[in-house]
Amino acid sequence: MKGKLQINSSTVLVLFLVVVVIGFYLAQPTFLSFSNMNNILIQAAAAAIAAVGMTFVVLLADIDLSVGSIMSLSTVVAVSLTSTGSQFDTTTSVWVVPVALLVGVLCGLANAFLINRLKLNSLIVTLGTTSVFLGAALTITQAGTLVLSGALTDLVALRVGAVNLVVLVVLVLAAAAGLFLKYRPNGRLIYAVGGDLRSAHESGLSQAKARYLGFGFLGACSAIAGLITVGQVSTIEANLGADFAFTVITAVVIGGTSLFGGRGGVLGSVLGAVLLATIGSGLNAINASPYVYDVVRGTILILAVLADPIISRVTSRRALLAARHA
């Protein structure tokens, strides 16, 4: 089996991505240009980063619906505390980054704490925290719009050579997260807990610890996604992050990470986010209605979820056969 090209969900995804790009290119030749590809990566960046974090949580067979609200709360708190100026002329400083990260991590840890302690489903708990975090953010801004300039908007617009800084951040983060999951003991902890909770318990592995790790990391990723988004649109609006959880979860699921836990990885999630952004951009380029995008996104998600148990069966059967032949 070694050396043969593995047909797994990531290869299927890359193939699909190529087909989609070619399709849109044929409809609109300007679609396939270096600057447009760069554009798409920038548009995908926030979702891709959050998807990397969400991968950790989904691997644990949990879910986090509050990513959009964490995005909102972390950026609002960070900008309020570290900027100068007035509501419609807010000058941000570099300190907005560490403060946002801190708030994001705390929100994530709060999620994990509630899930561990209340022993309730993560879906229910994060449904509640979605409201709590967003409410806190709106209380601070009183639903007003903040117009931003300064260090944050400059950072987000920064290019390193021909590529945007934001794209590099995605690549570095995804690589680091992927290596962590594969090679570090705490990374393997996450796969173990998500894959087979009972044997993980029997081996003395802690689900609670894995959750703090996963949700905390996702909180940080949501904060970064928030900074990138508000840095690009140069505003913090009350509806920031409203639709975000859906996009991020879709990216993770179509990337091949199983909602049942224990299987998948960050590469697929990043590709999933890029695929969604490509489709969105392509539909824009051919002047299609954006509601088409919603239909497409939902359909892909359903197909991916349907494929999930099938791929699980195939993968475990292959592993079984490999073990027999070994």
Next chain:
Amino acid sequence: MKPTHLHLPIGVAVAVLALTASACGTTASPGSSSSGGSGGTSGTIKVGVAFDKMDDSFRVGEKKYLDQYAKQMGIDLVYQDAQSDAQKQSSQVQSFISQKVAGIIEIPWDTQAVAADISAAKAANIPLAIMDQQPSDTSSVYFYVGGDPSSDGKMAGDYLVKSAAGKPIKVLELQGSLNNVNGIERSKGFEDAVASASNISIVAKAPTDWKADKALAATQNALQSNPDLNAVYAPWTGALPGIYSSLKAAGKTAAVADPNHVYTMSINGDQIGCKYVTSGDLGVDVATPVEEMAKQALQAVKDGAAGKAPVQNVVELPGLAYTPADLAENRSKVWGCQG
């Protein structure tokens, strides 16, 4: 052994907390009073205000003027936020009716479903003034006051036709949300105004649901497909900061003073619009008369509570188009330029 006996009480406690929190979330925001009974404090009347949503800077402006004029007119306001849910709004209006308020002001989320609220208020003999979003059927409405989105869009379009003066123009038309009368009419008004100009072509059109990040993505994508794009129409000012940073990244400028600038047009008249007209980036902003709208809505319910009928049932207030050139004289009439 799993401590299952703890699940049920904890689950119930969380559910109760959630219900209480959501109930609290829909009642008055800071700055309004919620005295029981229909009288309010002595000499004042109590009016219920049913907003479709509050997480919007335009609503923030509307609330500001409602509060300001209510105080002057001796009216106590109680706010409800329907959080973009037509069912919720209907039940909130029903609550106002059963509280026997002196009057109700409503910004409807669903301009068809509001007909039910109109008949309910009529049956209870409570004056219901609709504000900002015109009901699809105004035949039995007690009072409606709002902007004129169609003429606002037209003013933006007329500005482009006039300042382009025959130059070939490729314009990106951003649209608000297409299930909303303001979104539909602002778009139509603009398109009608530029239809007659042969030098102007709408090369890209994108609904954005009034979301700045969708406006940003649409602008970036339009610049990719049309590198010689030289005009952008944004039917609300919240989209502008993102649009200007996309233009900047593409090496273009919107500054009116520059002969090669990208023409930008917008509507709202809020602080963001005023900011960009002042800086010379925004070519024209059409200020919707929020102050006048709030004043008239309050006056209508006050009159209604005293038994007087409004002179006119449906009032569409035209916006005021102002540009960097005429900012000095128009400044005082634009709500976003005040304070």
